[in-house]
Each structure stands twice: as structure tokens, then as C-alpha cells.
Amino acid sequence: MSIPKTLQEWLQSIPNLQMQKRSEQWLQLLCSAEQLPALTRHLMEEEEAEFATLLVEESADALSVHYLFYLPATGNLIELKVEAPAGTELPAISDTVHAADWHEREAWDLYGLRFSGHPFLGDFVLHDDDWPEGLDPMRRSFDGKHRPDLHGSGADWAPPRLLQEEGAMVFPVGPVWGDFNESGLWLLETPGEQIRYLHTRLFYKYRGVEKIAEGRTVDQGLLLAERFAGAAAFAHAWAYCQALEQIAACQIPTRAQQLRIVFAELERIRHHAANIAEIAGSTALSVAKALAQGIVEDLLRLSARLCGHRYFFGVLTPGGLREDLDEGKIKLLRQTLPELDQRMQQLEKHLEGSSSFLDRIEEMGTLSNELARIYGVVGPIARASGRSIDLRRHLPYGQYVFLSPDVPVEQEGDGYARLRIFFAESRISVKIILDLLPFMAEGPVQSPCPIQEGHALSWVEAPSGATFHWLRCTGDGTITRLRLGTPGFRNWHAFERAIEGAAFQDFPIILATWGLSIAENDR
């Protein structure tokens, strides 16, 4: 679709704004730092744009910063590109686009790019007690192969304390805690029973994936894309392959397009079932947890039988898929899925009949519609808080153009709403797969995808929400920039707001109902 007329006219009225059409869908605006705030405000307030991601690229003597937005109504991409010569500051846009807050903190930590007006830069990706001051690892001059000799002060890091009351204390959870949890630190500020503020400190799992990808081949990049957030391996590998396919203008065979949807939806079901297991487990409902885990395990076995790997590693390749599914496997899928679906539905029914369970997740960890909008949360979290957004519908890719899947929406934004969304989406995913199977096209599952110089932005609706990958590579297939804009990074940002006011013992339950991946956030 083309850019809305009103927007075009408004943009044309701005002096010194360079416009460039990257494609029918994608409009690039080269603007100055001064123009940035007004442009973002207009996009957000008048055009109801969604913030996609922010990324920095380094050239010889400047940093260029790309602010990416999309318009859900028309499916357009709007890119604001600003040059920041060495030493300059950019105005923070996070006062209008709150979703960009963490992005700006990240850019400060990793590139040393300062945003004027940002209230809280520092100790984010790089922990102050660990990392030497003033060393920006994403800069080209920094050698990412080795650990720097210099190290942080080693002094204990202390977060800002907001609660100044007699008897108030900070209760730390993490980084090593519970049975099988991902590493992260949560500092609960409390006067006794109620959590007043939560300070989340993540990036204990920061593997510098965007940095170490630079200089590797695009083929090795795919291995990284699959493995930095393994619970959504297929989704991220798909986004990555789409970027390469876009650069090469490669057409994917229909059958491969369809199979990609089959795998992506299977991954979504498994991801949601695993979240449901965690929710049940957090409320000590062990039979429900066991039943959900049984479904997860059977889905993993099904995946391994279909494509050799329980988590879809090594299934995708630029240009299609490595292997086809033969008739026998399609049949296996057709036979197994309805039974698994039934078990899910039964579990849902049983859970809905357990009032003591519902008591623990209803009105728990609520994110209001207003906050969901302000924080620009994505995926099931957004949809449980009344935001009907889903890239499969609003920025459709591959065969989703024809499928436009149903998008379930709940209004309450609490733990129960999120549980219902996980169930509803799994059901829809099952239907998508079963509806698609009778219409599988014949033919190959791979077309050639030659390596070319270029860059591309690609996206998928991963199980946990909108994912944007930006890839730039040279003609010999070396990655010069890989940006992984993940749903985890978006949603963790808002998590703190859902905790405030909750009771202490509800913290693990709320955490489970959000079902956020730290691996995906930390990268």
C-alpha cells in the first residue's frame, strides 16, 4: 500500500526534509536532529504509528541512527534517519515514544551515543560494577574478540532507592534463584508486604550477539539467529532469512512458504504451552503443570520427527527450507495435532473451573490498556491488554498475506487475560496449520538465494511478539551490522509497571503470566 496522502502532504510541507522511497512500502526520511522530535510526535499522535526499533550504524566519522516505525493501518514502514557526527547528542524521543526508552539506554551503553533529555542513562546492558567506564563495545574500534583488560570498579552496585519510609527495604531476587529460572535480578522495594517499586536489572545473559555477528559470514549469522533465543528459534531464523532473501530479491517457492507457516505456528503452540505450564507451576498447581508439560514434550517430539530437531534448529535456509516434509510426515502432523489441541482445550476447561487457581491470576500483574499503548508492548502481552496488533495481519509477510489469521484480544490486561490469550492463540495456530495442510503446493522447497551486498529490514510475529531484524552485509557475505529487535526487549520494559502494588508472594506468579524470555531480551 502506498503512504497515506495526508502524511505525504504534511511531510512535503517540511523544509529540508529529504524523502526517499526505498520500496512501495518503505519510506525513508533523512532528517536533522532538530526535526526529529516533531516528526516522531506527528507519527505517533496523528498517524498512530507503532515504533518498530531503533538502531545505530557506524560509518567513517559519524553514527547514523535509524528510527523505524510502521503504520498498522496501511502496512507502511517509515524510517527516520539521523546523522550524528562524533561527539554530538541527539534529542531523546522517549518522552513521546516511551517504547524507545530502553533503546536509547542501549545505544548509550553500546555506542556511547548520548541522548539529551534522557533521565536515566547508564548501568543497563553493561553493568557498572563489571564494565569499564567509557568503553563502547559496539564501536568498530573495539575488539569484540577479547575481554577488555580493564574492568569495573568491582564496588557493589546499588540501585536508586525510591521508597523512603521507615522500615522500607529492598528484597533481591536473583540472579540465581528458584529451580530452573533464567538469570536476572529483581529488586523489590517494599515497606513489608506490598511491592511498591520494582527495579529490574537484566543483561546478566548479554552475549553481545550483535557485536560478534559483525565480521562473521551471513551463513554463520543464521546459526546465531537460531540460537540466541532458542525458544523462538524458528521465528528469529525466519526473520533473518527474510532479510537475506530481501537483499537478493529471492522468490521463495510456495511450498516452502507454506511449510514455514506450519513450523512457525507449531513453535507458537509449544511456546504458549510452555508458558501455561509455568503459570500453573507458579501457583503450585502441579497436575495442571504436568499436563501442560506433557503437551510441550509431545510437541517437541513431533517437531523432532518432522524436521530432526526439537527446536527447529537447522531447518531454515535462505531461499526456503533445507528439507521437505514428505506425505508421511504431513499425515503424522494431521493425525497428531488434533489430539494435542484437544488436550489443550481440556486443560483450559479444567483451569477455568479451578476457582482457587483463577483467584491467584485474576487482577494480577495488570497492565492497563493505556500503559500497554505507552510502552508499546507487543505480542500476547499487548493483546491481553486490549491492543489488537499482530504483524501477521498488520505487516503481513509470506503467505500470511492470504491467511490473515484471527487476532484474539482481551481487555483486562491481567494474568488471567494473558492465560486466555495463550490458549486462544494456540487454538488459532492449530487451525492455521490444519487448514493449510490440504492446500500444500507441490514443488521444490528451496530456490537459490545468492549473496549480495545490501541491507534489509525484516520482521516476523514471533511467539512473544513483533520481531525486527536489520541486516547489512558485503558482497562477499560478511555481516557488517545485525540488529535484533526482539519482543522480549520491548515487553520487559513494561513489566515493572505490572508489579507495583502486588503482594510479595505474587511476584513469581506475575512473572510466569508474562512469560518473558530473558535470553531474547539480553541477546
Added chain:
Amino acid sequence: MSFWPYYGLQRGITTTAWPDGAEDSAGITPGRPCALQTGHAEEIAAACPTQALKAVSQAGRDGVAVDFSHCIHCQRCRHGDNALPWSTDFSWGAPSAAARPALESRFTRSLQVLYVDAGACGACVNEVRLIDAPPYNLHRLGIFVTATPRDADVLLVAGPITDAMRTAISKAYAAMPEPKRVMGMGTCAIHGGVFGESFACAGGLEKIVPVDLWLPGCPPPPLAIIHGLLSLVGRVTPAALEEQP
């Protein structure tokens, strides 16, 4: 609420018979490549993106050796004209070069495990979460998961050992009572896997604490994790990290 036990019973027993009985359910493991005698060793080895495959020549015969500590299950050696055979086993736990002897008999039916995530992607985390789910039911083997190092006999670490987790790992290890054992789970924990050694990752658990058992796999399936734990108390035969043709 009171119906839950009934719903549970309705599903019947789903727990594997392994290690007492055989287990070969489809999809329970992704399997892994086997070493092979072949004339195409060089080609096959060159196609592996992590140098896990090596062309070797022994007694005049050529073949491909597999170094599991580098294999990331990319499946590239599984298909095509030069495909290697793949096993469908899961007995993957292998002693490290510096392994201490298996824990004595008093641990064989009561072993406490502390899991620490040092940058694992969701796949390793998800597999480890399943070890005490009904299909695998870790507890029946007398193995329990604890959240505190003071109770732990085994430190189980997954991930490429991120910078910010170094301290947590050494502190956890130091706080564990003797005798104690350490198990590095997933290819990442062995040499860093796809992440390797970098400014952000140590690229190997051995750089932080002594390791007794390596569990290769990307990710190792739940039964492989259980195989690793049982190896630490000498209840199963450990595997080797490499396979020669």
C-alpha cells in the same frame, strides 16, 4: 479443584522406563552424527560450520571423526549425498579431562542439583525444565533440584558463561559443600558454542570452575541431561566426547 488428581490419573503413566528399560520413542532425542569410514571425509568435514567433523586417516583407512564438544546440531551433515549416519541415542554425558571420580554410593539415591543459567538460550532452559516433568520424572531416580548452593552436590551450568555470571558461578561453587561435582550442559558451556569466546562470554565453564562432566548437544534432550547426572554418581556408563571412525 479437587478433581485435579483425577485429571492426572486419567492420563495414565507417561514416564519413561529408562534407565532400567529401553527407551526409543520417536522424537525423544534429535540424535547426533556418527563417525564414518568414507572416501569423502574432506568434503564432509568442510561442510561442518563448527569444525566438529575432522577428516582422519587411521591404518590406511579414511574417515570422519566427530568431536561432539563442537557440534551444534545444525543438521548439515544429516542430509544430502554425503550424509553421515545419525544415532538415535541420548547417552551423551562424557567425563572431562579433569574429572574427579564418581560420587560415592551415598549419593546414588539422593543427589541435589543446583542449576545456573549462564547465558543459555531458551532451548537448553526448556529442556532442563522438562527433566522433572512426568515423561522423565527425575525424582524417581532420587535426584532433586535445589535452589541453594548450600544443599547442592552438583552444579549444573548451561550457556556460554556470560561475563556478568562469572561471579555468581564461582560464588555458587564456593558455597557448595564437599564433595561436589560440576556438569557443563550444552555445547555452549563446553567451548562457547556458536557464541565462542568474546568480550561478553568466557566461552567455556572450565575457565571459571573445575568441570567433571561435559554434556554436549544443542540442546541436549532431557534424557541426555539425566544420563549426565547419573554418570556423576556412577549409575550409567558415560560416553566419550569424541568418536573415531
